[in-house]
Amino acid sequence: MELLRCENLSKVYGAGDSKTVALQDVSFSVEKGEFVSIVGASGSGKSTLLHIIGGVDKPTSGKVFINGTDIHSQSEDKLAIFRRRHIGLVYQFYNLLPELNVDENIVLPHMLDGRKPDKERLDKIVDYLGLSDRRSHLPSELSGGQQQRASIGRALFSKPELLLADEPTGNLDRKNSNEIVELLKESNRKFGQTLILITHDENIALQADRIIYMEDGKIVKDDRIRNTDLIGRE
């Protein structure tokens, strides 16, 4: 069952001599529950593609459908609401709010949606992320790995159907990287969340069901390396 479909996505920055084409006529689709890695050299358009899929950036042309909804045809506020309900974003530099502690950062998108956070779920996620003894700590008091766990917790808490991770291990050592990837994979498997992950690390990429190779803003290769029953993995 198709969760995401990108149709002829293009993104151009600047104009004239300074014109930069970040994406060129990119089209692909992702099935529900699929784990997709996007790899490519720096400047190949991976992050731009991820941001456009996540609704934080707009394409110059083309469309993004999530669950059949053309997300960029919506108003800014509706898109924001759609984003907090359906998409979870994990960044390389964590992007936690420094004034909020771990618990507060995790439940923030849920609360932005006007919903009361489920305490049991929060306890479960914090426990699952291994942050039980860091719950009232501010991000500045956490290590890089702990911060990234908190940011994954934030992405997972609202049970979004689509999890987008932009080089989540780019800032971490090997041990922490492995732990983070395991967490993401587990959420993909356990909660059936579709995961699109950008990485430079071949080992991490190879853990996905499918690898999309990008070069100069185009998809140059789309390899399905693992055939899995995507629905109802658990």
Next chain:
Amino acid sequence: MRKTKIIHQVTLKHMKMNAKRTLLSIVGIALMVMLLTCVLVGKDTAYRYFVDIASARNGAYHFAVYDIDKEQLETIKGYSEVTDIAVTEDLKLTEFDQSGKAERPFLNIRRYSSEAFEWMNIKVVEGRLPENDREIVISQAAVAEGATVKIGDKIEASTFTRYIKNNSDSDTFLSFPLVSIPAGETVELPFNMFYIVPEEDEEFYKTHEEIHEPTGYSGEYTVVGFIESPVFEDAGCAWYSAISLTDESTLQSGTFNALLMTDANKIDNGFYTKLYDLVGVDYDANNMVLIFAGSSSQDALNFIVRGMQIFFVILIVLISVMLIYNVFALSYDERARYLGMLSSVGATGKQKRSSVYFEALTLLIPALPIGFALGLIVVKIASKVAGPIAQRLFSFDGEGILNSEPVLEVKIPVVIAVIVLSIATVFISALIPARKISKVGPIESIRGNKKAKKIKHKANKNPDRLINRAASGMLSSRFLKNDKSKSFGIIRAIAVFFIVTVVVYFGTSLINLMVDYKLRDNSVRFAYLSDRDYCLSMMDSGDMFEFDDIIDQVKTADGVTDVAICRSDMWPLLVQNDTLSDEYWDDYYEIISLYYPAGEFSREEFDNQFRHGEYDQTTLGVIGFEDEVFDKLAKDVKAVTYGEDDIPCIILSNTAMSTDEYSIYGQTARDYRYYEVRDAFVPGEGDVLPVYPVAITRDEAIERGYDLDEMTFPEIELDGPLDLKVIKKVRTDEISDYLNGTDSMQVYIIVPLSVVDYFDKINCQKIDTAVFFNCDNKESIKLLNAITDQLQNDGGYIFFNSTESQVAEYKEIIANLINVVLIVFTVISSAICLLNVYSSISALMVSRRKHFAMLKSMGSTFKQLMITELRESSGMLIRAFIIAVPVTAVICKWLSKFMIRRFGYFTVHFPWVPALILTVFIIASVIIMTTVCLKRENKIDIIEEIKRESV
């Protein structure tokens, strides 16, 4: 050196990159310089203008001494206060054959030394001033009225004094100026006496003769120019002015006049005493010029203005320090980042400090000239507004109007003061940020986590709190709690805005009050019937003149309307001391004790000497209104009714007393005090007030062994007190339509004129009379002036002036000056504070860019961001008011205490209404600014912000 240069270059680049903030800082500093310029240059400009106006009216000299001889002149030259002397002499009148007007057939020959031409505002309209004692200039009025004289003509002068001989059997009274010529007598005419043309009034000359008695002086003059009519030349007098040059060596008469310039700051009562000892009453002080030239004897005004200057300068510096400090403090993180990078390549703490000072200096360089120029423009505009007000108040009778606008008075010391104060302010503001930044190490600078402190993590006592909160509430409270440095910048800015504006408002109101009390205390007694423009006051001076005659002259003068009579006197009656309240005696004691060394005059001693001493009576002032006016007043204040046999009186319950009123045993008080007495009397409405006449009766005189032949006794002699019925007790402010002001130390009652007439009969001297009226005829006003001058010259006690001027002269000028300065100052200081609030909010929003990007990427809508920020602003506003209100209250309390300590008790109210209005304004401003800044930040590129490594 090279390293420092590099740091300065980087600082410059940083300033360019943050162009908006740099511009904001320059604007803030320029506003500060502008305010300083306004306060310092404004005062000098205003004073210069007042001196100019006063000079145009009376001349620029400080003192004039009359009829002195050379020996006296030498004595005056020896006075250390005198800086310059001019001599003048009046050689009296000579025939002026070329006159074109029969009513002005003479020239008044005067001789001035060269300085006197300048000090008396002699202005040439054609030709030139005399260069020797054989040359002369003539009033252009002569030419304007048809005289055939021209430049180069010779004038033969043979001077004389004018007399009128009355050959008739009856006395002659001439009006405007008033001259009384008894039958058969010859009277010298006043200098400004008109001329009766024989052809036009042959009847007069049948019984009268004008006699010209030669002075013995004669000489020939060449006319070298024409001058504007000098201020002493009345249009209705018999002559035109003609002035020649003289100096001490060529003076013609044995006695002459001298004009003195002094070091006004040295002028005190001692100088007046010296002049009095030398020439008696034959001297005049040009008070208006002296006041504004800084005479210390006029210390009320100068103290007030100096006090205001200090108050404003301190406030400006404080506001500016807050603004500039805030700008530096808010950009701390960015500065720490780039200075940290420089630090990592070897920049020392000193070099990092120098970067902040360099930035301060760079901001100051454009701000200083811009602010100074703006300040001059504001002063120019303000003086244009205030100029006509000052003109109107100074020139109430249309004389001596200065036909020029205020000129900017920019003194070098003032320019230096502005520069020094500005530099000091900016560097004081930069001091703390510079010290802080120099102590931050390279790593923490680059990482920007200088504030990372060890936090004690407590177990969550209320886990449901998180669950039950809205996202905006959680975010706003966390921002407030965990981003203290930035939110405190805003809290500080709001608090300063509130404190400064309320304190400025309160301070200036206090100054206004003080001006009101102090100047009223110095110069104003009661002002009656304030809807009348003019007042002619007469005191009983024996047979000098008849009140009724003068009143008739006023009534019949052209253009005179609304004539009303009011009679008043300060001490025609006495009351027993026990009729006066404890409050009155308490304040009286406070005043008197200041004339003794501290602690050396006890209340007991005071009571024995003053309250229950040998003289157990206190004088009582009387104000009498025409009977129908009194009835209307009684009705207006809802007085109790009184019977036909009652003698009604309305008690003025409030009075005031100050140390200016006394000179006990030649001593002056240790300190100045002014006390408002709210209720000076014991008797209340419906009670009896027993009063006694001041005059003693025949029986009392015999009892005391006085020589009865030497005494005058009243027409009606009372053998006991006269009982008045108190029909109402009122405060002055309750009857402001009838009466304004207070009278220091004096207690008063108001009675109908018919009762005043009775008081005249139980005393030996008449109660003074004042005629109030309106008049729209300038000639009549001039004539009334002339009458009073004449009567005064002859020893009569009669004064004519504009009630507006009498009541408000100094006070109004200063109050208006204060109001102009207040408006300018409040507007600009509020602008600086508002700028401070804006820059703080703007800086906070800029620093939140990444927060907003992250929140938006998580699905926050603009409305949610707005609610979050407004909630945070509410928190900051509450915190700001929690700080500002008590601080403001303490400062206001301190200010009022200081003022009361310095000037004595007066009623002060905290400005609740302006404070509330300001609170609403601040809340609205913060909401608007937050919305505007957030809307601006909402346009940011989420991706760009997210890509930044840290918040």
